Amino acid sequence: MADKPIATALQDVLSRMKQAAEKANRTHPVRLVAVSKTKPVEALQEAYEAGQRVFGENYVQEMLDKAPALPADIQWHFIGHLQSNKVKAVVESVPNLAMVETVDSTKLADKLNKAVEAYSGRTTPLAVMVQWVNTSGEESKYGVEPSECVALARHIVQNCPKLRLAGLMTIGMPDYSSRPENFTCLAACRDAVAADLLGLGLADPAHSLELSMGMSGDFEQAIEMGATNIRVGSTIFGAREYKPKSPPASPPKQ
Ligand SMILES: *Cc1c(COP(=O)(O)O)cnc(C)c1O
Numbered sequence: 001m002a003d004k005p006i007a008t009a010l011q012d013v014l015s016r017m018k019q020a021a022e023k024a025n026r027t028h029p030v031r032l033v034a035v036s037k038t039k040p041v042e043a044l045q046e047a048y049e050a051g052q053r054v055f056g057e058n059y060v061q062e063m064l065d066k067a068p069a070l071p072a073d074i075q076w077h078f079i080g081h082l083q084s085n086k087v088k089a090v091v092e093s094v095p096n097l098a099m100v101e102t103v104d105s106t107k108l109a110d111k112l113n114k115a116v117e118a119y120s121g122r123t124t125p126l127a128v129m130v131q132w133v134n135t136s137g138e139e140s141k142y143g144v145e146p147s148e149c150v151a152l153a154r155h156i157v158q159n160c161p162k163l164r165l166a167g168l169m170t171i172g173m174p175d176y177s178s179r180p181e182n183f184t185c186l187a188a189c190r191d192a193v194a195a196d197l198l199g200l201g202l203a204d205p206a207h208s209l210e211l212s213m214g215m216s217g218d219f220e221q222a223i224e225m226g227a228t229n230i231r232v233g234s235t236i237f238g239a240r241e242y243k244p245k246s247p248p249a250s251p252p253k254q
Contacts, residue, residue, distance in 0.1 A: 167210030
């Protein structure tokens with residue numbers, strides 16, 4: 001079966017979001033980030049023409065390639081692992097970068113803060129989220145443990161005046177699957193961060209810190225559990241085809 005047209009798929013997601021919010025009596029707005037990694041500029045343009053303005057990319061080079069080819073009123077969210085040596089390029093080449101959702105160290109926060117400070121093309125603080133990960137004892141490369149969220153959030157608020165702490169983000173488990181406990185835990189971390197900042201006189205009341213959680217497979221549940229920012233890719237743009245890193249093996253001989 002062919003994929004649905006992007007505009008139709010987008011409308012479906014928006015109406016499912018609305019239903020999920022109504023079901024759970026959620027009245028706060030929920031932002032849809034259309035995750036366009038691996039998809040061509042034409043696909044993003046189609047979503048843009050259907051009214052979508054917020055797009056998420058995982059790879060720096062892809063965002064640098066696409067942003068200049070698309071309208072300037074798009075709000076770009078960076079949602080992948082950001083290497084320190086790419087920070088300057090992201091900040092300076094994407095003036096409409098709205099948010100980096102994946103800050104997972106004080107070092108990265110400091111780099112971003114410096115880059116925004118040094119770049120004269122940007123006059124507003126850059127919104128960032130602390131990326132949380134549930135390692136459950138497994139090895140995980142990116143994201144901070146729940147116990148470290150408060151310290152990283154506090155560091156951003158106290159030491160990074162060019163950044164605005166927008167909230168907390170998770171992709172769920174290291175393998176990108178989510179469980180309800182992940183959503184509950186992220187909300188608990190958000191509350192702990194909010195209480196800490198309030199205690200220091202630095203708040204941001206609790207309700208203003210966002211929760212970025214929920215993807216194609218679980219965004220309705222995430223909304224029911226308090227998400228304010230969901231990141232949906234394949235349900236809007238169709239399944240992703242990754243380019244193989246090496247040539248495919250030759251087919252078996254008949
Ligand atoms: C790819 C990706 C998504 C979207 O995943 P889908 O399952 O295609 O909706 C969301 N968040 C992050 C961080 C991603 O890398």
